[in-house]
Amino acid sequence: MRYLQIIFIAICCLSGFVSVNAQIIPDHFSRPAYSYRSEQNPYYWKNKKPFDGYWQQDVEYAIKAAIDEKTDIVDGKVVLTYYNNSPDALPFVYFHLYQEAFQPETYVEELNLSNDVKPTYGKYEGAGLGTEVTEVKIIKRNGKKADEKTTLVQDISVLRVNLEKPIQPGENITIEIPFKTYFDTGSLRRRMKKFKSGDFMHYDGVHWYPRICVYDRKMGWDTDQHLGKEFYGDFGSFEVELTFASNYIVEATGYLENEQDMMPRSLREKLDIKNFANKPWEEQPSVIIPYVEGDKKTWKYYAINVHDFAFTADPNYRIGESMAFVNGQQVKCVALVQEGHAAFWQNAADYTKKIIETFSRDFTPYIWPKIIVADARDGMEYPMLTLDGGYDPSYRDLLIHEVGHMWYFGMVGNNETYRASLDEGFTQFLTAWGYRSIDGDYRVQFPEDNKYKAKYRKPDEIMMSEVYYAYINDASRNAETPLNTHSDMFNSALGHGGGYRQVYYKTAVMLYNLQYVLGDDLFLKAMQNYTTEWKLCHPYFEDFRNSIINYTNVDLNWFFDQWLETTKTIDYGIKSVNKTGTTNLDGQTLNNYDITFKREGAMQMPIDFSVILENGDTLKYYIPNTWFNKNETAGNNPQGRLDRTYFENVISLPKWYGWDKLNETYVAQITTTQKIKDVIIDPSYRLADVDLLNNSWKCPVEWSFDSKVANYNDWKNYTMNWRPEIWGNAYDGLKLGVHFNGDYFGYKHKLEFTTWYNSGIGQGLLYEPDFTISDDNGDYDVSDDYNMFNFDLNYKTATDKFLPQSNYYLNTGVLDGVFAFETGLEKKLGRSGAHKLSVYVKDLYFFNTMYLYNHELIEEAKNNSVNIDYEHNYNYFTGNGQLNVKFRSNDLLSDYDFSRINIEAINKTKLGKFDLRTRLFGQWGSGSDMPFESSLMLAGANTEELLDNKYTRSRGFFPDEWVDFGETTGHFHAGGGLNLRGYAGYLVADTSAEEGSINAYSGMSGVAANVELQFNRLFKFQLIKFIKMEPYLFADAGIISTDDRFDRVADLRVDAGIGTAFTWSWFGPLETVKPITLRVDFPLFLNRTPYEDGEFLQFRYVIGINRAF
Secondary structure, eight states, rough: OHHHHHHHHHHHHHHHTTETTEEEETTTTOOOOOOOOOOOOOOOOOSSSSSSTOOEEEEEEEEEEEEEEETTTEEEEEEEEEOOOEEEEEEEEEEEEEGGGSTTTTTTHHHHHHOOOOOOOOOHHHTOOOOEOOOOOEETTEEEEEEEEEEEEEEEEEEEEEEEEEEEETOOOEEEEEEEEEEOOOSOSSSSSSEETTTEEEEEOOOOOOOOOOEEEETTTTTOOOOSOOOEEEEEEEEEEEEEEETTTTEEEETTTTHHHHSSSHHHHTTTTGGTTOOOOOOOOOSOOOOOOOOEEEEEEEEEEEEEOOEETTTTTTEEEEEEEETEEEEEEEEEEEEGGGOOTTTTTHHHHHHHHHHHHHHHOOOOSSEEEESSSSSSSETTEEEEOTTTTTTTTHHHHHHHHTTBBTTOOOOOTTTIIIIIIIHHHHHHHHHHHHHSBBBBOOOOHHHHHHHHHHOHHHHIIIIIIHHHHHHTOOOOSSSSSSSSSTTTTTTTTTTTHHHHHHHHHHHHHHHHHHHHHHHHHHHHHHHHTTSSOOOOHHHHHHHHHHHTTTTOOHHHHHHHHHHBBBEEEEEEEEEEEEEEEEEEEEEEEEEOOOOOOOOOOOOEEEEEETTTTEEEOOOOOOOOTTTTTTTOOOOSSSTEEEEEEEEEEEOOOOOTTTTTTTEEEEESSOOOOEEEEEEEEOOBOOGGGGGGGGGEEEEEOOOOOOOOOSSSSSSEEEEEEEETTTTTTTEEEEEEEEEEETTTEEEEEEEEEETTTTSSSSOOOOOEEEEEEEEEEEOOOOOOOOEEEEEEEEOOTTTTTEEEEEEEEEEEEEEEEEEEEEEEETTTTTEEEEEEEEEEEEEEEGSSSTTTGOOSSSEEEEEEEEEEEEEEEEEEEEEEEEEEOOOTOOOOOOEEEEEEEEEEEEEETTEEEEEEEEEEEEEEEGGGGGGGEESSSHHHTEEEEEEEESSTTOOOHHHSSSSSSSSEEEEEETGGGGTTTTTOOETTTTTTTESEESSSSEEEEEEEEEEEGGGGOOOOOTTTEEEEEEEEEEEEEEEEEESSSSSOEEEEEEEEEEEOOOOOOOOOOOOEEEEEEEEEEEEETTTTOSBBBBBOOOOEEEEOO
């Protein structure tokens, strides 16, 4: 009998039935027996309204289309039945023609141009061909044949169809639309794309048909122009036939109804991903289905309970499958991968199975029969289909995110064109949730091959990189945005700029903070209720908040008001921990403490905090901010002798009622058995506090070796790094020191401190410098007068709390014979931070000039100044540039009398395969006494500018005769001043009408133009693998005046030649070491040559560190 039962069950399973809890469930992979609008459809909105009076429109699409692999044109016809369930008569309807957006003279082009991005277009786009509709017919009304006239009015991507008769409430019409849609390859962010796949073309058919706009209860008609971001559609059904060349593998939204014809078992076995498990990455694909010109296949799909239909097609797709189980039904998880990537997609289908089962268990069951993850160079979602890219394990968060969209976008169909947070932000929340559920708290990565990097690479914490990092980064700098903002109105920026990324990250952080407020269980139940309640419906923000509030029966309006409508941030701190006395209770001595908290930020939240005792025990406390208490069942302060339950329970304290300036402080009175070791606010790190340094009684500092291995900035600790520092120069010889650098989250309390012991060992190791000084008593050797110790300190911290997007900084040190002190304030201006204004004082005292090049020209004196700098960065269609305006004047303590203002404009422009770099510079100076180290130099940087580069600040790397000024040109150049590199090291003998002979190598005022035409992109030559060579032609021209009255103006000087820059950017495992550029220029032509050179055109060379400009 047992064997008969087993045989019977097996037959039932093979017949398409499976028994779950004694219930027979029909096969999930066939077209359901009910229609979308049927009472038997459990997901139809009329059968499960989220509230009384709710309504939405219904659609039934029938589409037949042929995709021509030779012309890349979709030729099709839509037959749409549209049901008006609204209380309004509709005299016209609107359609989205999304592909019309990506053409010249459109809103998308204008948006790009306003962001200094000039689009390029393919042949169809350039001709204004996106989705072409020339006629719209009304062929039925209420199921009866009709022949009604329409008129069309098109505004780029929105088509209005004026009807002969309105659609009355409860009526339906059937619309017929022939159309053509054109694939193309322009530069705009177009999701409907094609690209080369082997010898054929890959096609992603998304938003490819005329799609009726949504008419809903809040917005009426959704007529927003498509600007490259989000979409919105009505739920219903799709019956679609797609005709392709017979060698294409196609997948799409819905049931494949002719699967046996399109994918017979023998073909499916050949296409299986496992057959290509060992295929090298990007190797040419094999031919499984030969291409026969004119031979076609028609793929027939039916989809129900969806609001869109998309497809992907590629002859080189290979297939992996796995089966997920959701509520007793099977969900086919399909991985489509290009054959050349198959080796790294072997787990894609199984991983997708885990995603489907995780979100179905935790939020609401997945309702469709399949899910596809496709290797399509993208990251986008469509019902039952995601277009992805990459490889395992790095693609895991992408798969989780895009499959997660099946819940928020696919099933919960919010108006993402209006408020993208409800799908992108919720799905970003799911990304971290799913990743942690499947793989744990840290990102799965390829094992590090390099042992050094493996030792110092910190694990990538998912909650940080997928949720908190971007939000805290913006919120801590007062640069975040209210979430209740139109998806296209984030400062008119492109992509995720202008604050748009907070649609993802701030929303995800909001949800995790809602979990923090409600507690884990209540939060999850509320999210499950919302997701189920609004499944296949159209919620807005107010619907979400109402759903959560109604389900939890908790007043959360204070929470949603803050997170959705404001840019308030969370910042709580521990102000003090004071012992107030002791108490004897049942023979036990207890310590009484007052812990004072302060709300530094404007946003209010409840507070979880832990008290760590000296013996290691932890006490957990909770301060509510309203009458709601998520721990109301937990124990309160005990009245008798303390036992272990005291340490296991969460102790609730009186509520902290306040926000903004109301009740900024709160005193928690607690009793402990031990002395307090530390107090920590929110050990779970869910509270989105912008400054965690004050969340602990003892500042959390993490010490580590400065490995130069790249890691995320630390939100939870102040990081302090150290490393040994070895350097040298011609005077100090070998310098042995230690370097410290630290910061909080990469922006606050940034500290760099280095101190050296100068040994004198190896003085003049590279060349023999002269350490002799002369006076009236003779010559003296001062080679032993170097400084024994040096230090350099740089500090910078954000001051956004007082002035948004600003920093205070202080730099000081005693190094290489110079005492330097500089302090000031810098502020970014504009949303993008493209402008920066700096105001600072700078003091220099040269007490031992023997360290410096041209030391005999530098006085041992105080050079103190007040400075105002303005920097503007900008982009234009073919390049980018920077404008700098700098004003400087001596202060009262200076030994000098001078002031100057200079303007510099640097532009980098792409001209085909050439790169044109230009610099325009002008300076006007005045005063009776300008120090040599700060003067305007004809050839390049002055001494003050040389001090900013470790390779040029002191003698040692370049021979003195290369740098010092003489009667002929030298061989060293550093960019700056008028930048006439051909005159480096030359005194520049000239004459003036006022004073006769002058040396014009330095002055007070001048103008110059510098040009470099770089041509490395003409060829692919690379001298050494890790050295980038950038050859260029250059020319420099300038005029200098050596006084402030322009009485001593030197003649125009010009140089020209050829040069190249060698940039070394790879330092093995030392990932954060900055690239080093060595430059060699050959100024072959000078229009005014030194007397000793003679010829205008002859061989000359200069060597420098970094580019000339």
